[in-house]
Structures are given as structure tokens and as C-alpha cells.
Amino acid sequence: MSPRVRVLLFALAVLCLAPAFAHVALHLPRFGAHPLPYGDAINAAGTRERHVTNMVSAVNFDYRGFDTLGEEFMLLGAVTGTATLLRGTRGERKEVPQQVPGRPVRARSDAVVLVARLMGTTTVLFGVYVALHAMTTPGGGFQGGVIVSSGLLLVFLAEGYRGWRRAMRSEILDACEGSGATLYALCGFASMLAGLPFLQNILPLGKVKDLFAGGLMLVENAGVAFAVAGGFAVLFLEFLEETRVEADGDDEEEKEA
Amino acid sequence: MPVGQALDHATSLLPWCVSAWLLGVGLYAILTSRHFVHLIGCLSVVQSSTYVLLLAAGYRKGAQAPIFYSHPPGIAVDPVLQALVLTDVVIGATVTALLLALVLQLHKRRGTLDPERLRPMRR
Amino acid sequence: MSVLIPLLFLLVAVTGTGVALSRVPRRQVMAMAANGMALALLFMALQAPDVAFAEIAVGTAALPLLFLVVLASVRADKAAKAEDGAAAGDPP
Numbered sequence: 034m035s036p037r038v039r040v041l042l043f044a045l046a047v048l049c050l051a052p053a054f055a056h057v058a059l060h061l062p063r064f065g066a067h068p069l070p071y072g073d074a075i076n077a078a079g080t081r082e083r084h085v086t087n088m089v090s091a092v093n094f095d096y097r098g099f100d101t102l103g104e105e106f107m108l109l110g111a112v113t114g115t116a117t118l119l120r121g122t123r124g125e126r127k128e129v130p131q132q133v134p135g136r137p138v139r140a141r142s143d144a145v146v147l148v149a150r151l152m153g154t155t156t157v158l159f160g161v162y163v164a165l166h167a168m169t170t171p172g173g174g175f176q177g178g179v180i181v182s183s184g185l186l187l188v189f190l191a192e193g194y195r196g197w198r199r200a201m202r203s204e205i206l207d208a209c210e211g212s213g214a215t216l217y218a219l220c221g222f223a224s225m226l227a228g229l230p231f232l233q234n235i236l237p238l239g240k241v242k243d244l245f246a247g248g249l250m251l252v253e254n255a256g257v258a259f260a261v262a263g264g265f266a267v268l269f270l271e272f273l274e275e276t277r278v279e280a281d282g283d284d285e286e287e288k289e290a
Numbered sequence: 291m292p293v294g295q296a297l298d299h300a301t302s303l304l305p306w307c308v309s310a311w312l313l314g315v316g317l318y319a320i321l322t323s324r325h326f327v328h329l330i331g332c333l334s335v336v337q338s339s340t341y342v343l344l345l346a347a348g349y350r351k352g353a354q355a356p357i358f359y360s361h362p363p364g365i366a367v368d369p370v371l372q373a374l375v376l377t378d379v380v381i382g383a384t385v386t387a388l389l390l391a392l393v394l395q396l397h398k399r400r401g402t403l404d405p406e407r408l409r410p411m412r413r
Numbered sequence: 414m415s416v417l418i419p420l421l422f423l424l425v426a427v428t429g430t431g432v433a434l435s436r437v438p439r440r441q442v443m444a445m446a447a448n449g450m451a452l453a454l455l456f457m458a459l460q461a462p463d464v465a466f467a468e469i470a471v472g473t474a475a476l477p478l479l480f481l482v483v484l485a486s487v488r489a490d491k492a493a494k495a496e497d498g499a500a501a502g503d504p505p
Contacts, residue, residue, distance in 0.1 A: 064302040065351030072368030080363045088356035088369035111384040118391040131489035171462035183474035275486040319433035327438045355460040
């Protein structure tokens, strides 16, 4: 199909769908005045039933906890697939940064190193804070995990590739990723061992507005935080490895082989 | 006040229009893309249209966030749709990473990232 | 209705269009970061702070970095192939 035909088909499809869209948009409830029965029910009952104040976490880890299990394994699947694809063609070797000829590599300035060191640690700490406060204030394992991993990127900016690579052991990150997802699944089976439905809360719920209220939700949240932080760190590691090339000197290669 | 009313009506249609626009412009750019990395970027625009739609549907005028730490439980925006979008934002990023890994493999094997030059449909 | 939310919707539409229509991948990465920022602001205004947290970390840091790294890798791969005297790749 030539590009012009494709665009023509697209325009035709838009023309056909436009009246339908206009009809739907005009008949939808007004923005800001939707009936939200399910959300209202959770908002009304969530704090009383689950002793947590962040309803988004309550939905994620309790009311719709089974969905999150699926999402957890989608994350695991995507990260495993990416790592397999990228590692498969690489193998063990001695590496140097890849360079485009005729483009000088400038050294990092001291200002960048200083700011990145300060902000890197602060961001990682903030991510842990966000992950810990899942049950009370905005936050949770998903958000905390990605914030921690973006803090790790700042560490990369501060320490350069070699220093960063020394700190980031891929075995530990893989273990974080896998064990986080496993922990979530085990939470579900723990309820089943107690004779209750999958993922039913079996731990004491604790006091409302307490940092450690929520019972089993806390364990699930920790599992998600580890899986997300580990997963994103694995992704960064694998993609940054792609920018390295084999060192010149085939004799070293042969020694390794 | 007809002008104010019309304006109010327009703003209440705006979220659906923005969502549809993001979907449309993203699909158009995917169709005409000449670079796979660009194509994946456009896919993330298409994805963001669903975030806009879901959060706009869950919004309630004048209501607060569904977090009852500093105010008592009661009327708030919809936490279910927020939980949906939250997980999708994070999972979507890892799926995008998977697509990027496929693109890297493609470039290693075929030496080009132009969909027009690869033409799997013609063979 | 406050004027902030419609303005942020428009901002998201404009930056999203920018991402879709910037054909040079390197520029698209920057547009993508701007779009992530606009989306995070919109989510904040729509009373979704949880989603805004995730979007700001993913949309402005994680995804742009992955795209930049992929572009760097592709570019260096291309340069290596050109050096080897293989058939010339497509123009940058």
C-alpha cells in the first residue's frame, strides 16, 4: 500500500467516524458532572473498611488487587523480554563507549557532578518516601518505584558509566524485579492458605492515618515498589549497555573465550 | 447569558475533543512515519489520549482528590479510574521499552529504520 | 469553571501534536518530555496527584532517556557500518 493510499484511507475512516464521535461527545454527561457510582462507593466505604486514606492505593492493592497482579506480571514480562532481546546478542566482552567519529566527548563539568550527586540521592530518598506513604498521602509502589529509578539515572549522570555500573549489579536488580512480583503473588496465596479468597486481607488493618495501616496492602505495595524500581533499573542498564562497543584488540577477546 | 453558556458548553466538550485529537494526530503520524523510533513516540501520544479520556471522565467539578488524610471521607473524584491510569502509565513505559529493544534488533539486522524500506507486506 | 483546566487540556493537545509532528527523532524526544510535563500538570489539576507523580517520573525522565539511548546506539551502529564500507545507510 503506498503512503498516499494509506493517508486517503485514514481520511476516509476519520470522515466516517467523525459524526459518530460528535454524537457521542454531545450526549456524554457534562465534563465534571459524570455519575461515578463505583468511585463514590469506594470513597464512602474505603476508609472505614480498609483503614487507609489513599483511595487510589486501596483500589490498586485491595478492591482491584487482582488486576494489579496482572499488571505486575505484564511489567515482569516486558522487562524480561527487553532484557532477553538486548542481552542475547551481547554476551560477555570488554567494552568502551561507542563514539561517532569526528564528535569530541566532553568531560562532565564539576557543577553537573555536584548537582547530580545532591539531587540523585535526594530523588532516591524521595522515591522511598513516596513508596512508603502509599496508604496515607499520594504515593505508592508504582510512583515510588519510578521515582527511585529516575534518581538512579541522576547517579549515572554524577558518577559516569563506570562508577554507575559498579553500583548497579544486574543480579541484584533482576532479583528485585522478580522477587517483587513473586511477593505480590505470594500475598494472594497466603490468603488462600488461611482459607480465604485470593488476596483477601489477612493481616491486622491498623489505625487510620498510620503509616503502617492497611495490613496485607503494605506487603503488596512493597512488592510493587521493588518490582517497578528493579524493572526500570534493569531497562536503563540494558539500554545503556547497548551504547557500548567491544574494545579493540581481538587477542583479549580470544583470551576470554 | 448566551455567550457564557456557549463557552461553558465548549469547555465541557473540550476533554473529549482533546482526547480524540490526540488519538487522531497520533494515528496520522504513525501512518506517515518514516522512522521506527518516531513511530513509537507517536504511539505514546495515542496512549496518552486514553489517560486524558479516563481522568476527564472521573473528574468531578469542585471535588477534591480521593485522599482523605486532611479532610473527612466523602465526595471526591473517582479513584478507580485513577488507579487504572496509574498502572497504565508505568506498564506502558516498560512496553515502550520492549518496542525500542525490537527496534534496536531491527537496525542491527536490516541496517535501516524506515518502514517504507522494510516493506514486509510486499513479500 | 476555572480557566486553568481548559487551558491545560489545550496545552496537552498542542504538545501532543508537537510530539506527533516532529519528524526528527532527536527533536521528538524533547517534545515528548514537554508533553509529559503538560500531562503531569493536567493530572494534578484533575485532582489525580498519584498519576501525576508517575507521569512526571516516566514522561520526563525515564522515557526520554530510553529514546535518547536508542538513538545514540542506532547512530553509532550506523557510523560503524559506514566505516566498515558496507552499503550506505539512509541519510541521518
